[in-house]
Amino acid sequence: MRPSGQFKTSYRADMRLFDTPASRGFCIAGLLLLAAAPLLAGDYLLNLLIQIGYLGIAALGLNILVGFSGQISLGQSAFFGFGAFASAWLNNELGVPVALSIPLAGLWTTAAGLLFGVPAARVKGLYLAIATLASQFILQDFFARAEWFSGGSHGAQAQPFSLFGFAFDSDRSYFYIVLLWLMLAVTAAANLMRSRDGRALVALRDHYLGAEMMGVNLTKYRILAFGIAAFYAGIGGALYGHYLGYVSAEGFTILHSVQFLGMIIIGGLASVMGSLLGAAFMVLLPEFMGALVSGLAALPGGAPPWLAAGLPYLREMAIGLAIVLFLIFEPDGLAHRWRRIRAWWKLYPFSY
Amino acid sequence: MNTGLLLQLVINGVIVGTLYGVVAMCFVLIYKASQIVNFAQGEFLLIGAWVCWWLLSGLQLPFAAAFLLTLLFMGIFGVLLQVVVLRPMIGEPIISVIMVTIGLSIFFQAAAKWLFGVFVQPFPPIFQTASVSLLGMQVQSIYLLGMAIALLVMIAFACFFKMSRTGLAMRATAFDQQVAQSLGISVKRMFAISWAISAMVSAVAGVVVGVVNGVSAELSFFGIKVFPAVILGGLDSIVGAVLGGLIVGVLENLAEFADGQWLHIGGLFNIAPFYVLVLILMIRPYGLFGTEDIERV
Numbered sequence: 105m106r107p108s109g110q111f112k113t114s115y116r117a118d119m120r121l122f123d124t125p126a127s128r129g130f131c132i133a134g135l136l137l138l139a140a141a142p143l144l145a146g147d148y149l150l151n152l153l154i155q156i157g158y159l160g161i162a163a164l165g166l167n168i169l170v171g172f173s174g175q176i177s178l179g180q181s182a183f184f185g186f187g188a189f190a191s192a193w194l195n196n197e198l199g200v201p202v203a204l205s206i207p208l209a210g211l212w213t214t215a216a217g218l219l220f221g222v223p224a225a226r227v228k229g230l231y232l233a234i235a236t237l238a239s240q241f242i243l244q245d246f247f248a249r250a251e252w253f254s255g256g257s258h259g260a261q262a263q264p265f266s267l268f269g270f271a272f273d274s275d276r277s278y279f280y281i282v283l284l285w286l287m288l289a290v291t292a293a294a295n296l297m298r299s300r301d302g303r304a305l306v307a308l309r310d311h312y313l314g315a316e317m318m319g320v321n322l323t324k325y326r327i328l329a330f331g332i333a334a335f336y337a338g339i340g341g342a343l344y345g346h347y348l349g350y351v352s353a354e355g356f357t358i359l360h361s362v363q364f365l366g367m368i369i370i371g372g373l374a375s376v377m378g379s380l381l382g383a384a385f386m387v388l389l390p391e392f393m394g395a396l397v398s399g400l401a402a403l404p405g406g407a408p409p410w411l412a413a414g415l416p417y418l419r420e421m422a423i424g425l426a427i428v429l430f431l432i433f434e435p436d437g438l439a440h441r442w443r444r445i446r447a448w449w450k451l452y453p454f455s456y
Numbered sequence: 457m458n459t460g461l462l463l464q465l466v467i468n469g470v471i472v473g474t475l476y477g478v479v480a481m482c483f484v485l486i487y488k489a490s491q492i493v494n495f496a497q498g499e500f501l502l503i504g505a506w507v508c509w510w511l512l513s514g515l516q517l518p519f520a521a522a523f524l525l526t527l528l529f530m531g532i533f534g535v536l537l538q539v540v541v542l543r544p545m546i547g548e549p550i551i552s553v554i555m556v557t558i559g560l561s562i563f564f565q566a567a568a569k570w571l572f573g574v575f576v577q578p579f580p581p582i583f584q585t586a587s588v589s590l591l592g593m594q595v596q597s598i599y600l601l602g603m604a605i606a607l608l609v610m611i612a613f614a615c616f617f618k619m620s621r622t623g624l625a626m627r628a629t630a631f632d633q634q635v636a637q638s639l640g641i642s643v644k645r646m647f648a649i650s651w652a653i654s655a656m657v658s659a660v661a662g663v664v665v666g667v668v669n670g671v672s673a674e675l676s677f678f679g680i681k682v683f684p685a686v687i688l689g690g691l692d693s694i695v696g697a698v699l700g701g702l703i704v705g706v707l708e709n710l711a712e713f714a715d716g717q718w719l720h721i722g723g724l725f726n727i728a729p730f731y732v733l734v735l736i737l738m739i740r741p742y743g744l745f746g747t748e749d750i751e752r753v
Contacts, residue, residue: 170551176550176551176554222738223734223737223738226737226738226741227737227741229550230493230550230554230691231687231691231737231741233493233551233554234683234687234733234737235733235734235737237680237683237730238683238684238730238731238733238734238737239734241680241727241730242727242730242731242734245726245727358680359562362558362562365555365558366555366559369551369552369555373551414570417566417567417569417570418566418570419566420562420563420565420566421562421563421566421567421570423559423562424559424560424561424562424563424564424566425559425563426559427555427556427558427559427562428541428556428559428560428563431545431548431552431555431556431559432541432544432545432556435548435552
C-alpha cells in the first residue's frame with residue numbers, strides 16, 4: 105500500500121530503497137516467484153526469462169549512461185560482444201573458471217568502455233552519439249579481425265558455467281546464475297543512484313554547468329558513466345556467451361545496439377525497473393509477431409504465403425515501429441505507464 | 457608503388473566522394489533547418505533507388521519518366537515523414553529525436569528487404585557505352601554523369617539559397633526560428649520543404665549508385681558513411697559537408713590502396729573513415745567549417 109502523501113521526516117527515510125514496507129514485501133514476493141520459476145515454467149518460457157535477464161543487465165547499464173547521465177551511446181552491443189568474447193577467452197586461454205571469468209570479463213569491458221568513453225571528455229550530445237557510433241564500428245571490425253581474441257570469422261566456443269564440479273548447463277540451472285547477476289546488477293544500480301556518485305551523474309545530465317560549479321568533475325564522471333555502462337554490458341554479454349556456448353562476431357551489430365536503446369526508451373529512461381520492462385518488451389515483441397503470423401495462418405482462410413515469408417522483416421519492422429510509436433505517444437516509457445496505473449490504484453475510486 | 461592504380465583509386469575516390477558530398481549536404485540541410493539528425497538518410501537513397509528500379513523494370517517506363525516520378529514520390533514521402541513523424545518531436549530532447557530517425561531507419565530497411573528482397577538487383581542498362589576513358593583511366597559513364605548531376609545539384613542548391621525567396625526564408629529559419637516566425641515565415645512549411653528537398657536529392661544519389669552497383673540493402677550504409685563526412689566538415693556547414701564528403705571518398709580509396717600495397721589487413725577502407733572520425737572529434741569537435749559553440753557561464 106502506498107501513502108497518500110509525503111510523511112517522511114528525515115533524509116534517511118527519504119533515501120530508503122523501498123519507500124514502504126509493502127513495496128519491499130512485493131519485491132521479495134516477486135523474487136521468490138522468480139526463484140520458483142524453473143519449477144513452474146516450461147523450457148520455452150525459461151529461455152525467454154534468461155534472455156530478458158542478460159539483455160536486461162546490459163540495458164540497465166545503458167540506462168545509467170543514457171537515462172541517468174544523459175549521454176547517448178550507440179555502441180552498447182559492441183561492449184556486450186566484448187564481454188562475451190572476453191569471458192570466453194579468459195576461460196579458454198587462461199583457464200580461469202567461468203564463475204570468475206564473468207566478473208573479470210566485466211572489468212575488462214570496463215577498461216574498453218573507459219577507453220572509448222574518452223571522447224566524452226570533449227564532446228557531448230549529438231557529437232558524442234556519432235563518436236559512439238564510430239566505436240561500435242571499430243569494435244565490430246576488431247571482432248572480425250582479431251583471431252586470437254574472438255576466433256575471427258569462426259567465432260569462439262564458450263564453456264558452460266560450472267561451480268565445484270556442478271555444471272549449470274541446463275536452462276533450469278543457468279536461470280539461477282542469471283537471476284543472481286541480475287539481482288546484483290539491479291541492487292547496485294538502485295544504490296548507485298542514492299550515492300554521491302549517482303547524484304553527480306544526475307547533476308551532469310540536468311545542468312552540467314551548474315554541476316561543474318558545484319565541484320563535480322565533469323570529465324571524470326562522463327567517462328565513469330561509460331565505464332559503468334560497459335561493465336554492465338560486459339557482464340550481460342558474458343552471461344549470454346556462456347548460455348549459448350558459442351559466440352560469433354556477426355551478432356553484435358549496430359541494429360543490436362539500437363535494440364538496447366529501444367529497450368530503455370520503451371521501458372523508460374532513468375528508471376531501473378523500466379530497463380527490465382523494456383528488455384522484456386524487446387524479447388517478447390518478436391515472439392508476439394511470430395505468434396501473430398502463425399495465428400493468422402491457422403485461421404480458416406489462412407494467411408497469404410508472403411506474410412509468413414516476411415516474418416523476419418516483420419519482426420524488425422515491429423521493433424522500428426515500436427520505438428517510433430513509443431517516442432511519439434509515450435515518451436516516458438512503460439515505467440511511466442506503470443506509475444500512472446499505481447497512481448490510479450492509489451486514488452481509486454476518486455481519481456483526483 | 458603502382459601509380460596507375462593510385463590515380464585510378466583517387467579518381468574513384470573523387471567521384472564517390474562527390475556522391476558522399478551530396479548525401480552529406482542533404483543531411484546538413486535537414487539538420488540546419490529543423491535541428492534533426494537524420495539517421496534515416498541512407499534509407500532515402502535506398503527507397504529512391506528501389507522506387508526507380510521498380511518503375512524501370514517493373515512498369516517498363518523510360519528512364520527519364522521513371523526518374524521524374526521517383527523525384528515526385530520522394531518529395532511527397534519526405535513531406536509526409538516530416539509532418540507525421542517528426543513534427544510531434546519538436547521540442548523533445550535530442551535522444552528522442554535521434555531515436556525516432558533510427559527507428560524509421562530500421563523500419564524502412566526491413567520493409568525494403570521484405571518488398572524487394574535481399575539480393576542485389578541490377579538496373580537495366582541506360583547508356584550505350586558503359587565506360588569512357590579519361591586520362592587513360594576507364595571511368596564508368598554513369599559515374600561521370602552522376603558526378604555531373606551532383607555538381608548540378610550543388611550549384612542548384614547554391615542558387616536556391618542565394619537567390620530565391622524560399623531559400624532566403626529557409627536560411628532565416630536556420631538562423632533563428634523565432635525571429636523567422638515573427639517575420640511571417642511559416643517555419644512548419646520550411647521544415648517540410650527541407651525534408652522534401654533532402655529526400656529528393658538523396659534519391660538522385662541513390663539512383664546513381666544503384667545504376668552502378670545495383671540496388672541492394674547495402675545502399676543504406678551511405679547514411680552511416682555520411683557521419684564522418686559531416687563531422688569533418690562541421691555539422692551545420694553545407695560547404696563543409698561537400699568537402700567532407702570528398703575527403704572521406706578519397707581517404708577511403710587511399711586506405712584501400714595502402715591496405716593493398718603495404719598493410720594487407722583487408723577491408724580497411726570501410727573502417728578507416730571511423731578512425732578519422734574519432735580523431736577529428738578529439739581535435740576539432742566542430743569540424744572544419746562548423747560553428748564553434750562557445751559557452752559562457
